[in-house]
Amino acid sequence: MAPHGRCCEGDHQHRDTPEMGVEYSLYTKIDKNNLECLNEATEGTGKTVFKPWEERLNFDVYVESDADEELLFNIPFTGNVKLKGIIIIGEDADTHPNKVRMFKNRPRMTFDDVSAVADQEFQLHVDNTGLLEYATKVVTFNSVHHLTLHFPSNFGADTTRIYYIGLRGEYSEAHHHGVTICTYESRPNIADHEKLQDNVTHRVQ
Template sequence: MPDGHSHNHGQCCGNEATDVDHAFEMGIEYSLYKKIDMDNLECLNEECEGSGKKVFKAYENRQNHTEFVTSDADEEMLFNIPFTGNIKLKGIIIVGADDNTHPSKVRLFKNRQKMTFDDARGKPDQEFDLSRDPRGDIEYSPKVVTFSSVHHLSLHFPSNYGDDVARIYYIGLRGEFNEAHYHGVTICTYEARPNVSDHKTETYDAVNRTIQ
């Protein structure tokens, strides 16, 4: 039986290594939270002001239930999430408690800034029925074609499993990120620099005033 014991031990180690590698890869892929413009992120109907921002955190902290957002007047919540560039959204994870406070549905809207609950009554770009997921094991896959160029994402949670309030511990966003480029500013800076001292003419002054 020694050979059998040795084989099982090796297999166990291999599984542990695979789990670690998978967690590391998922941590890299679920890093879009770093690209959120947190100063302008909004969570409507949050019980404690600013608590909605705390659920956007590292993948490895998704099971940390010390930080969360709870709804206030009822179970409905709406997140307006601006990014510092454009993203291609490929996956979403929603972690709640294993009870009736867990949201039961999420509705996605792209590139509609400052949405209100009235706005969220309209047709979403996509929606998912949510299962209770206290560990963050379930990933929902948005349509890549629809969410391939997103600078603002709204997540509407209209309902939960029956409690008076909803609670969320983690919202994970997986995908690709592209920096925002402001070509107009770059061109103006480049064009205005060359001949200021050597060719300060009336024509240049007129062009320069137009650019500014």
């Protein structure tokens, strides 16, 4: 097994440090009122997997897919996020998702939209402890105000279960720029029009 904190198989790291609770606090910056989980068996359970690091192993709370194994999360943030890493926890090997596809700043995606090329995707490993972190492309996931996570399949079960989704990164408040109102003359200025004609005539000559 690779040492904790060192890269493992190229796409994820084993991590378990005291700072993880602080690093994985982006869930507090999610606009929970507008968060959507499509194909959840029980309404509202998709929101419950975004929780404190200390509660990641609470297997009493989870989201399970309904009609098939797919789940789709639309995650709006209250500001801008630089996303650096993601952790996915499942309990049972068969119901654990085996892939996640990530889309940046495409609000309210549906299953009709997921045929688009993802900004990044990972083949997932079964993780029931939260030690596998998948490092995102920071350049790609800079200034994220909306994140979509698509879980298309699992390791063989009819439905998918997710117990925890952890997001690591940096947060900054959204900037609200003032609106500049310009007032334009509704009537043409005849003097300006005559000057323009003089200039045109002069250049033609």
